[in-house]
Amino acid sequence: MSPKIVRVSVRDVRFPTSLEQHGSDAMHTDPDYSAAYVVLETDGGLRGFGLTFTLGKGTEIVVCAVQAMTGLVVGKSLEEIVRDFRGFYRLLTSDGQMRWLGPEKGVIHLATAALLNAVWDLWARMEGKPLWKLLVDMSPERLVSCIDFRYITDVLTEEEALELLVKAQEGKRQREEEMLREGYPAYTTSCAWLGYSDQQLKQLCTDALKGGWTKFKVKVGADLDDDVRRCRLIRQMIGPDNTLMIDANQRWDVSEAISWVSNLAEVKPLWIEEPTSPDDILGHAAISKALAPLGIGVATGEQCHNRVMFKQFLQAGALQFVQIDSCRLGSVNENLAVLLMAHKFRVPVCPHAGGVGLCELVQHLILFDYICVSASLSNRMCEYVDHLHEHFVCPVVIHNARYMPPKIPGYSCEMLESSVKKHQYPDGDAWKLYPKK
Ligand SMILES: C[C@H](O)[C@@H](O)CC(=O)C(=O)O
Numbered sequence: 117m118s119p120k121i122v123r124v125s126v127r128d129v130r131f132p133t134s135l136e137q138h139g140s141d142a143m144h145t146d147p148d149y150s151a152a153y154v155v156l157e158t159d160g161g162l163r164g165f166g167l168t169f170t171l172g173k174g175t176e177i178v179v180c181a182v183q184a185m186t187g188l189v190v191g192k193s194l195e196e197i198v199r200d201f202r203g204f205y206r207l208l209t210s211d212g213q214m215r216w217l218g219p220e221k222g223v224i225h226l227a228t229a230a231l232l233n234a235v236w237d238l239w240a241r242m243e244g245k246p247l248w249k250l251l252v253d254m255s256p257e258r259l260v261s262c263i264d265f266r267y268i269t270d271v272l273t274e275e276e277a278l279e280l281l282v283k284a285q286e287g288k289r290q291r292e293e294e295m296l297r298e299g300y301p302a303y304t305t306s307c308a309w310l311g312y313s314d315q316q317l318k319q320l321c322t323d324a325l326k327g328g329w330t331k332f333k334v335k336v337g338a339d340l341d342d343d344v345r346r347c348r349l350i351r352q353m354i355g356p357d358n359t360l361m362i363d364a365n366q367r368w369d370v371s372e373a374i375s376w377v378s379n380l381a382e383v384k385p386l387w388i389e390e391p392t393s394p395d396d397i398l399g400h401a402a403i404s405k406a407l408a409p410l411g412i413g414v415a416t417g418e419q420c421h422n423r424v425m426f427k428q429f430l431q432a433g434a435l436q437f438v439q440i441d442s443c444r445l446g447s448v449n450e451n452l453a454v455l456l457m458a459h460k461f462r463v464p465v466c467p468h469a470g471g472v473g474l475c476e477l478v479q480h481l482i483l484f485d486y487i488c489v490s491a492s493l494s495n496r497m498c499e500y501v502d503h504l505h506e507h508f509v510c511p512v513v514i515h516n517a518r519y520m521p522p523k524i525p526g527y528s529c530e531m532l533e534s535s536v537k538k539h540q541y542p543d544g545d546a547w548k549l550y551p552k553k
């Protein structure tokens with residue numbers, strides 16, 4: 117008997133990370149890492165857990181959006197959903213009234229992500245597998261049946277997607293064994309949030325080097341002199357052979373981005389991330405073209421709201437690194453579409469994970485990508501941030517700067533109930549201690 121979803125609950129959970137400037141960047145100077153946290157209850161007792169990531173204020177709006185959508189979910193059995201997962205994705209994203217709030221972007225799409233993440237978690241738990249393994253064991257036909265190809269068939273048809281997946285079956289078992297043995301390569305952003313002092317930067321970088329990290333991302337974009345000093349400091353500490361990336365979080369206009377990053381070229385960044393508005397595809401293309409001779413690529417995706425945007429970024433040669441996000445796109449369904457398009461364009465995928473729960477979720481997607489789609493680790497790595505993992509029932513496991521594949525059934529985003537209670541906004545005990553914003 118397939119479990120039937122009988123109740124959806126959603127809570128506003130916030131962590132006061134801004135107190136210590138964790139997660140700060142040139143545009144988000146005081147983020148409180150937060151989540152709209154969804155639990156699906158079924159008649160058989162099995163539960164599915166999902167979330168979408170926010171920065172504090174406004175999480176209550178995402179909670180409202182999830183509540184508005186629950187009528188589309190309650191009463192459905194898991195079997196009914198996954199039998200036609202594409203249809204269910206469309207049901208959530210194409211509701212004749214609610215799609216006006218997006219479509220497939222903004223708060224309503226974040227809510228879709230939270231709900232669908234919970235459905236995927238439920239499915240993986242039902243099958244007794246971690247999500248990445250559920251995906252790895254699915255046939256190519258089943259995988260493509262989860263994807264909504266509407267608006268992307270000019271670049272990727274269902275038949276082509278199937279062909280790519282069938283082709284990548286070769287060597288799949290060996291790659292799975294390799295991942296289980298060695299894990300997936302990661303980079304750290306935790307040493308160099310914008311609000312950290314130079315002293316902190318040095319200490320965290322020293323610790324990270326000792327811990328085996330070789331790839332580091334530094335926040336830039338607020339003040340050029342500060343950026344030059346901080347980037348030099350990190351480059352000096354990590355040496356010429358380790359990898360450095362920089363992230364401006366959308367701070368600049370196009371020409372400003374080009375001149376600012378040219379001034380940082382001496383520290384040899386592999387990429388500049390989010391140099392300008394996440395919606396400016398042609399702007400990113402111009403930046404990519406201008407920075408290519410300096411050997412600097414453009415990375416973006418954490419605020420790229422759907423597969424249609426990614427399609428155009430790829431068509432325009434506007435990015436050299438695709439940064440999928442497990443909570444911005446419409447869950448696994450839409451991420452599958454983006455992974456396949458990136459593969460077709462031969463652009464490496466380096467997922468975004470700077471937030472609460474994002475590392476837990478996205479590790480599953482990138483493991484699947486390596487095992488079943490890209491079959492490559494060249495220029496690929498998954499972001500890691502060292503915050504708030506202690507609030508999860510199955511936190512990520514990092515060994516030698518690599519994500520070790522989760523073994524426990526589900527999508528890894530169930531939070532400890534005690535943490536949820538304590539950090540629920542505005543009445544949780546944590547928020548009695550900290551100033552409310
Ligand atoms: C506000 C978030 O911490 C953001 O700075 C994360 C990010 O850009 C990243 O991880 O990359």
Ligand SMILES: [Mg+2]
Pocket residue numbers: 363365389390418470
């Ligand atoms: Mg970023």
